Amino acid sequence: MDELIFENENILPESSADNNFQLEINFSENSELNRFQNTLDNGDFVMLIEHNSVELDNDFEIAKERLAQLEEVVLNIKSVNAALAITDSYASANCYKSIDYAMGLSPDNRDRHVIYLSGRNSSLDDMKSNLSLAQSGKFKNIVAVTGDSVFGEGVRATQKRTFLESVHTLQLIRRNYANLFFDGCVMNPFQYTPYTLFPQYSKLVKKLNAGAKFIVTQAGYDMLKLQALRWYLGERGLFFPTIARLIFLSPEIVEAILDKRIPGIKISNDFKKILDKELQFSRNQFESAQWRRLELQAAGCRLLGYSGVQIMGIDTPTKIKSAADRIAGALREFSNFEQWLEEYNAYLAKVDMAPISGSFYMYDRVLRRSYPETPPRISEFKVATLTNKEKILYNLRKFMFHAANKQNSQNRRFWKILLANCRTCRNCRLPHTFYVCPEHCPKKSANGPCGGVKANGDCELGNFECIHSYMTRLAMWKKEVNTLEDDYLPIEGIDIQGDEK
Ligand code: SF4
Secondary structure, eight states, rough: OOOGGGGGSSOOOOOOOOOOOOOOOOOTTTTTHHHHHHHHTTTEEEEEEEEOOOOOOOOHHHHHHHHHHHHHHHHHHHEEEEOOOOOOOSSSSBOOOHHHTTSOOOOGGGSSSSSEEEEETHHHHHHHHHHHHHHTTOEEEEEEEOOOOOTTOOOHHHHHHHHOOOHHHHHHHHHHHHHEHHHHHHHHEOOOOHHHHHHHHHHHHHHEEEEOOEEEOOOOOOHHHHHHHHHHHHHOOOOOOHHHHHHHHOOOHHHHHHHTTTTTOOOOOHHHHHHHHHHHHHHHHOOOOOOHHHHHHHHHHHHOOOOOEEEEESSSSSHHHHHHHHHHHHHHOSSSHHHHHHHHHHHHOOOOSSSSSOHHHHHHHHTTTTSSSSSBBOOOOOOOOOOOHHHHHHHHHHHHHHHTSOOOOOHHHHHHHHOOOOOOSSSSGGTTTTOOOGSSSOOOOOSSOOOOOOSBOTTTTSSSBBBHHHHHHHHHHTTTGGGTTTOOOOOBOOTTTTTBO
């Protein structure tokens, strides 16, 4: 059962932070329209507290009452623009849907919070009903995610689940719920090879083209990667509000990350050594080290151009209040990039946050200056190698695909099974995917990789290459990496309006 840790704590009074602080607080009761969106539009910094929906064995009404208590704490914070980000539980598939759980939030304040809608176990129709529920519940801010695999489940069990890609949810919102939602997407900048990083960026562009209006990053610690994302968005003229997801680490969360119970989050060996050292003396010392880390990261994010932070691992009213006070304090403490960089370097510079050696960063000289050269200098990288067998197979598939299409259906099927292990989809997407069948992804993600892909490019669910790493290696070989962001691929057998093909 999910432990609701704040149960016995008093609901705290208003934050005691310095009320003379100059931060613009936009979450006032009088604001109209969408207060979360207004705050981002005004360029004011936001602190989202991430809170998971509860597991099914909880009494739902009691859980929602506790959520309302937590909300009251958040709404009483005056030092920073604070709100909740309600997500599905990453730890379990047996939890209440985030949108049902979010109904515990006060109707008058739902425009302040952000609700994540996960595509895990969700068909297009399920997502339509989630969105209709969000609309009738007067929720305005949605983040579309494809959803995590379930810890402990392998490829087969994952394949049995339905995953609606976030790109499709965004398309659905644009088509059926235009102007009703301020919808965002998630992006994982914490990849360290060209063939794992480029597809994450390509997928981001697809999501923005599909209608996403703001971006939340995957959780991570590498500020170089966070700056590279901001530079990339600037270089492409993609001026979307971006929120960095940070983690307030506890020994339990570190253990869960190292056990791979939290998908897509990596801790490098160097960073692990630092964390071990911090834990060596006492839990209190560990906690104060994490507060300082959070302060530095949040202040750094603002100076890098992020519109806010979303913090995971803050689960009690006391911690929420501390996080607000500390972040507000850090924003006051660091008013310029150079001053912040000096402190950050003194605190963490020697730590290599990359989980693999020889890691790739999109740009040269990240985190040495606040603005890139114009245009930013893309780091040199080696085109990922393809074996002769892979090249021959690609050419064979390409040639035979077109030849097979001229055959009768039985022969066509035979050739496609032989060459691409065809699953006989009703709308074949092979010509758009470098002849790699998206049905071989355990989540059947056709439009780009999920956030869980491993540092070496393997699938999060096993020791085999993620289909999108493979496709990117092929695209690099063919010098067609740019095409990865172009093709919007529909759900197998269904178009976006939900009509069967
Ligand atoms: S193949 Fe890639 S996109 Fe699919 S589940 Fe594995 S890591 Fe995620």
